[in-house]
Amino acid sequence: MAYNDLRMDNQWLPFTPNRSFQKDPRIFVAADGMHFTTHDGRQVIDGISSLWCVGAGHNRKPINEAIKKQLDTLDYSTAFSVSNDKAFRAAEMIAAMAPGDLNKVLFCNSGSEAADTAMKVALAHHRARGEGHRNLFIGRERGYHGVGFGGMSVGGIPANRKVYGAALLPRVDHLRFIHDPVKHAYVHNIEPVWDEDLLLELESRILPLHDPSNVAAVIVEPVAGSAGWYVPPQGYLKRLREICDKHGILLIFDEVITGFGRLGTAFASDYYGVQPDMLTFAKAVTNGVFPLGGVVCSDRIYGAMMGAHGSAPDHAIEFFHGYTYSGHPVACAAAIATLDLFREENLFARAGEMGPVLGDAMHAALKGLPNVIGIRSLGLAAAVELAPLPGLPGKRAFDVFMDCFHRGVLVRNAGDNLVFAPPYIVERAQIETMVGTLADAIKRA
Numbered sequence: 158m159a160y161n162d163l164r165m166d167n168q169w170l171p172f173t174p175n176r177s178f179q180k181d182p183r184i185f186v187a188a189d190g191m192h193f194t195t196h197d198g199r200q201v202i203d204g205i206s207s208l209w210c211v212g213a214g215h216n217r218k219p220i221n222e223a224i225k226k227q228l229d230t231l232d233y234s235t236a237f238s239v240s241n242d243k244a245f246r247a248a249e250m251i252a253a254m255a256p257g258d259l260n261k262v263l264f265c266n267s268g269s270e271a272a273d274t275a276m277k278v279a280l281a282h283h284r285a286r287g288e289g290h291r292n293l294f295i296g297r298e299r300g301y302h303g304v305g306f307g308g309m310s311v312g313g314i315p316a317n318r319k320v321y322g323a324a325l326l327p328r329v330d331h332l333r334f335i336h337d338p339v340k341h342a343y344v345h346n347i348e349p350v351w352d353e354d355l356l357l358e359l360e361s362r363i364l365p366l367h368d369p370s371n372v373a374a375v376i377v378e379p380v381a382g383s384a385g386w387y388v389p390p391q392g393y394l395k396r397l398r399e400i401c402d403k404h405g406i407l408l409i410f411d412e413v414i415t416g417f418g419r420l421g422t423a424f425a426s427d428y429y430g431v432q433p434d435m436l437t438f439a440k441a442v443t444n445g446v447f448p449l450g451g452v453v454c455s456d457r458i459y460g461a462m463m464g465a466h467g468s469a470p471d472h473a474i475e476f477f478h479g480y481t482y483s484g485h486p487v488a489c490a491a492a493i494a495t496l497d498l499f500r501e502e503n504l505f506a507r508a509g510e511m512g513p514v515l516g517d518a519m520h521a522a523l524k525g526l527p528n529v530i531g532i533r534s535l536g537l538a539a540a541v542e543l544a545p546l547p548g549l550p551g552k553r554a555f556d557v558f559m560d561c562f563h564r565g566v567l568v569r570n571a572g573d574n575l576v577f578a579p580p581y582i583v584e585r586a587q588i589e590t591m592v593g594t595l596a597d598a599i600k601r602a
């Protein structure tokens with residue numbers, strides 16, 4: 158098949174401008190280390206870890222071998238009322254890495270399912286404790302928690318919500334966004350210090366409006382990833398924790414992007430020293446190689462759910478939720494091999510070391526270029542924000558993304574941001590190539 162002749166008769170691509178893709182298809186046929194090979198034989202640097210997944214780089218043999226071995230041993234078994242050895246081991250490893258008493262892992266298959274699962278745990282937990290009236294969720298403007306109806310409702314990216322109207326959950330409110338484009342346009346590996354208390358509105362407006370006793374949970378990404386890598390103000394997450402504690406509200410961190418090393422620590426919770434009641438994960442847990450997601454819940458939540466059923470008969474199910482593929486043995490084998498590899502190669506520390514290299518390069522090369530209105534770096538990720546073209550939001554960044562792709566660099570366009578989040582194995586020279594290519598494309602745009 159000549160790939161350039163590809164028609165879109167049978168393919169509807171996700172989160173993609175399909176009509177434009179058809180005119181200029183971008184198709185990968187192989188990957189190794191930091192690079193993809195395209196259908197026309199070109200090499201493209203994976204500057205985004207294939208959307209925050211491939212921390213250890215592509216085509217890692219220990220992960221591939223673990224998957225092959227698992228397929229030949231136990232290919233699949235149902236997850237309901239029976240389980241498999243790999244799910245137990247993967248849960249044990251994840252719980253050991255998760256902070257504090259986050260010890261109970263509920264597996265699912267994606268970040269979207271993880272968000273919806275965490276929201277359902279929150280409701281079920283409150284009900285089990287006799288507080289079923291706690292059924293309101295608070296997300297944040299420009300948050301992203303996937304595409305399920307729960308995650309979409311607490312999410313705050315307008316385009317993702319716009320056409321779903323009344324189908325969004327009704328009992329949801331949103332915190333204001335964590336960005337000040339005037340005072341904190343440039344964030345360079347530090348936590349911005351705001352003179353204003355961003356969470357004052359939670360205490361003084363949102364909670365009084367709904368009454369705190371009705372709020373089930375607050376869900377936030379510690380660092381806002383999908384919107385374009387926006388860093389919270391200093392002390393923000395700690396204060397959020399305190400407010401939630403004060404009012405008996407559960408705090409959920411969506412660590413689908415920040416989990417497993419992106420900030421140089423296992424989780425953003427460790428980086429910020431704040432423990433949520435639940436933490437969602439996906440993506441890098443299997444190096445992106447096999448779909449797996451999950452929610453790590455505190456012992457307290459699990460204890461309350463089990464305790465509420467203390468007098469129920471043995472056959473009674475405590476939580477009516479789960480997926481056919483929850484704890485899939487092949488996915489869990491991939492996770493075990495990935496987490497072993499992260500540890501053996503000390504890759505979280507490497508992400509921590511290479512983060513400032515990326516941040517320095519982005520600020521040095523891009524600040525002052527035409528239409529650049531902000532640069533934010535933290536951990537091994539950095540974003541540059543461009544002034545939108547009048548009436549055409551996102552177009553300038555899309556053009557830059559396309560230009561970079563054709564010059565061998567995969568960068569992520571998010572609104573008018575361009576984001577790099579390379580695999581933790583990235584080399585300095587590759588960072589220079591990525592950032593240099595981006596700088597040239599911004600100048601051309």
Ligand SMILES: Cc1ncc(COP(=O)(O)O)c(C=O)c1O
Nearest residue numbers: 267268269301302303411413414
């Ligand atoms: C913070 C966050 N939560 C949830 C999701 C949804 O994950 P998935 O696409 O695996 O459903 C994403 C995906 O990018 C994400 O960044």
